[in-house]
Amino acid sequence: MAVTAQALSSSAPRRRHMSDASLVRLFIIPTLILLILWNVFPLFYSLYLSFTNYSAIANKAPEWVGFANYTAILSRPSFWNSFITTGVYAILSVSLQTVLGFGLALLLRQKFWGSGIITTMTLVPMMLSPVVVGMFWKLIYNPSYGIFNYLLNPLDPRAATDMLRFPNTAMLAVVIVDVWMWTPFVMLLCLSGLSAIPDYLYEAAAIDRASAWFQFRRITLPQVAPLLMIAILFRTIEALKSFDLMMGLTGGGPGNATETVSIQLYRLAFQGQFATGRASALAYIVLIIVISISNVYIRYLNRLRGE
Amino acid sequence: MTTTFEQTGPRTPVVESIRVDKLSPRSRLAGRARAIIATVLALISLIPVFWIIRTAFIPLNEVTAIPPKIIFTPSLEGLVGLLTDDRILSESALAAKRNDPNLSFVDRVMLNAGREVVGSSPYASQLVNSVVIAGASTILSVFFGLLSAYAFSRFNIPGAGDLLFFILSTRMLPPVVVTIPIFLMYRSLGLHDTHIGLILLYTVFNLSFSVWLLKGFIDEIPREYEEAALVDGYTRLQAFRKIVLPQALTGIAATTVFCLIFAWNEYAFALMLTSQNARTAPPAIPSILGSGGIEWNTIASGVLIFLIPVVIVTFALRKYLLRGVTFGAIRK
Numbered sequence: 001m002a003v004t005a006q007a008l009s010s011s012a013p014r015r016r017h018m019s020d021a022s023l024v025r026l027f028i029i030p031t032l033i034l035l036i037l038w039n040v041f042p043l044f045y046s047l048y049l050s051f052t053n054y055s056a057i058a059n060k061a062p063e064w065v066g067f068a069n070y071t072a073i074l075s076r077p078s079f080w081n082s083f084i085t086t087g088v089y090a091i092l093s094v095s096l097q098t099v100l101g102f103g104l105a106l107l108l109r110q111k112f113w114g115s116g117i118i119t120t121m122t123l124v125p126m127m128l129s130p131v132v133v134g135m136f137w138k139l140i141y142n143p144s145y146g147i148f149n150y151l152l153n154p155l156d157p158r159a160a161t162d163m164l165r166f167p168n169t170a171m172l173a174v175v176i177v178d179v180w181m182w183t184p185f186v187m188l189l190c191l192s193g194l195s196a197i198p199d200y201l202y203e204a205a206a207i208d209r210a211s212a213w214f215q216f217r218r219i220t221l222p223q224v225a226p227l228l229m230i231a232i233l234f235r236t237i238e239a240l241k242s243f244d245l246m247m248g249l250t251g252g253g254p255g256n257a258t259e260t261v262s263i264q265l266y267r268l269a270f271q272g273q274f275a276t277g278r279a280s281a282l283a284y285i286v287l288i289i290v291i292s293i294s295n296v297y298i299r300y301l302n303r304l305r306g307e
Numbered sequence: 308m309t310t311t312f313e314q315t316g317p318r319t320p321v322v323e324s325i326r327v328d329k330l331s332p333r334s335r336l337a338g339r340a341r342a343i344i345a346t347v348l349a350l351i352s353l354i355p356v357f358w359i360i361r362t363a364f365i366p367l368n369e370v371t372a373i374p375p376k377i378i379f380t381p382s383l384e385g386l387v388g389l390l391t392d393d394r395i396l397s398e399s400a401l402a403a404k405r406n407d408p409n410l411s412f413v414d415r416v417m418l419n420a421g422r423e424v425v426g427s428s429p430y431a432s433q434l435v436n437s438v439v440i441a442g443a444s445t446i447l448s449v450f451f452g453l454l455s456a457y458a459f460s461r462f463n464i465p466g467a468g469d470l471l472f473f474i475l476s477t478r479m480l481p482p483v484v485v486t487i488p489i490f491l492m493y494r495s496l497g498l499h500d501t502h503i504g505l506i507l508l509y510t511v512f513n514l515s516f517s518v519w520l521l522k523g524f525i526d527e528i529p530r531e532y533e534e535a536a537l538v539d540g541y542t543r544l545q546a547f548r549k550i551v552l553p554q555a556l557t558g559i560a561a562t563t564v565f566c567l568i569f570a571w572n573e574y575a576f577a578l579m580l581t582s583q584n585a586r587t588a589p590p591a592i593p594s595i596l597g598s599g600g601i602e603w604n605t606i607a608s609g610v611l612i613f614l615i616p617v618v619i620v621t622f623a624l625r626k627y628l629l630r631g632v633t634f635g636a637i638r639k
Contacts, residue, residue, distance in 0.1 A: 118349045
């Protein structure tokens with residue numbers, strides 16, 4: 001990259017070299033300004049707010065309170081609850097998606113008549129808006145005329161559980177929807193990994209009379225692993241951020257059974273007392289967690305890109 | 308296909324592409340079983356989508372039927388109910404209205420459900436907001452993204468890796484976290500609940516994605532084309548416009564569509580930064596209720612109208628989906 005730019009500039013007249021540099025500046029600066037104004041500045045602003053007792057609806061200037069917000073958050077069980085809820089949700093949904101997505105990819109790996117259209121059809125859910133999806137799953141889960149209970153128990157649908165009414169089943173209900181939406185994503189990445197495995201590896205294994213299990217463990221799995229890793233990291237980050245789906249499906253309830261950190265954050269900052277300062281502190285804690293996982297993810301992406 | 312294959316023998320050398328295990332009849336049977344299982348699973352996963360279409364067209368009085376009905380006379384009650392404000396009529400008013408000769412099609416649909424149209428609902432204008440905001444922000448983020456992507460792809464920028472890293476990390480932030488300061492910022496600037504405020508925010512939200520994706524596409528265009536043009540006396544800008552842009556057209560189209568979907572689907576920012584004037588469809592859909600309690604056919608119509616463009620676009624984009632969802636990192 002550097003070589004070509006240099007070669008061009010040395011052979012070209014000086015004016016062009018200047019214009020190249022200013023062109024680069026002209027092309028990049030608008031993007032950086034937008035990102036700084038809408039991302040960097042707000043982050044510093046909320047870092048400051050997290051050390052104050054500011055409330056967006058109180059007519060009072062922010063007052064410095066030091067680490068009080070952070071200690072309050074870390075010592076209150078309701079905050080820990082939302083972290084645990086988010087963690088349980090992330091682990092359940094990501095692991096189910098990984099297993100099912102990989103399985104589906106193995107099924108769709110060899111082309112058959114109509115496999116292209118089937119793959120695309122399964123991909124539709126992940127492109128939909130989670131809040132809207134949550135809304136229509138609410139209808140599907142409806143205990144008296146929804147289709148979910150009807151399919152589970154066609155003879156006596158009313159005997160089945162009202163999924164959204166009890167804490168445990170509500171969590172399960174949200175996980176089912178998330179798995180429905182995002183398994184295709186894992187499948188898509190696995191398919192791409194599978195299609196890149198050279199056939200000669202399997203041929204060599206077949207000649208050596210290696211068992212199917214051995215082929216899977218020693219060829220398929222290690223070859224798909226990098227892409228599977230990308231899928232898992234990406235889904236974990238998204239699961240930790242999850243907000244839309246719960247808002248559409250359960251609103252965080254029943255009680256606070258499906259109240260993820262993001263929903264708690266939203267309630268803290270934009271409902272009731274508008275505890276802006278405390279919400280900012282919680283936001284920072286979330287931010288640090290998500291950023292550290294994102295770092296791993298982006299470095300991984302960069303490495304794949306570089307290859 | 309496999310049979311002809313066996314009769315004529317491999318067309319390509321065996322080491323290249325023939326899987327040994329494909330040849331046994333047992334594994335051919337396994338292949339067919341796989342196809343059937345995959346098809347069945349795909350169909351099961353589409354049940355919810357089918358269900359929403361069904362509910363959008365079912366007449367109101369049959370929504371709550373038990374067992375759920377699949378066969379019914381489709382009606383537009385849900386759709387009309389979504390786009391209009393209506394009220395329930397009494398028996399006598401209903402009879403009087405039936406005899407009115409000047410009823411429009413819309414009136415007649417609602418009359419079947421025992422209702423009278425009294426005005427238009429806010430959902431129509433919320434859909435318009437969605438279109439305007441998603442469209443404008445997409446144009447801006449693709450435009451700025453294209454410029455930066457070109458610069459990152461073609462020039463040796465000091466610290467380029469870190470800059471790209473920074474650009475993508477902004478995308479990873481949970482929306483709720485960024486919203487608190489932006490809410491305060493917008494309130495003091497008068498941007499709260501305005502179209503321009505949401506457009507700018509979505510532009511930034513999509514910018515990192517568009518830089519990364521477009522950089523991948525531009526990286527694939529051989530730089531020799533531009534170099535030849537530069538030798539022919541084109542300026543950099545001319546080479547960019549006349550050589551790179553036409554070559555990058557598919558990439559630009561794919562990026563545009565992805566940005567459109569993200570902005571169209573966005574919920575958290577819209578929920579917290581708009582109230583009435585600039586409210587888009589996603590935060591509005593959960594509040595569609597209808598005049599007589601929860602009218603599921605109305606909600607389903609709202610959901611359906613909102614989802615149709617996304618489904619169409621997914622099919623149009625299928626070749627680029629993988630690339631899009633991995634920020635351009637994986638290309639095949």
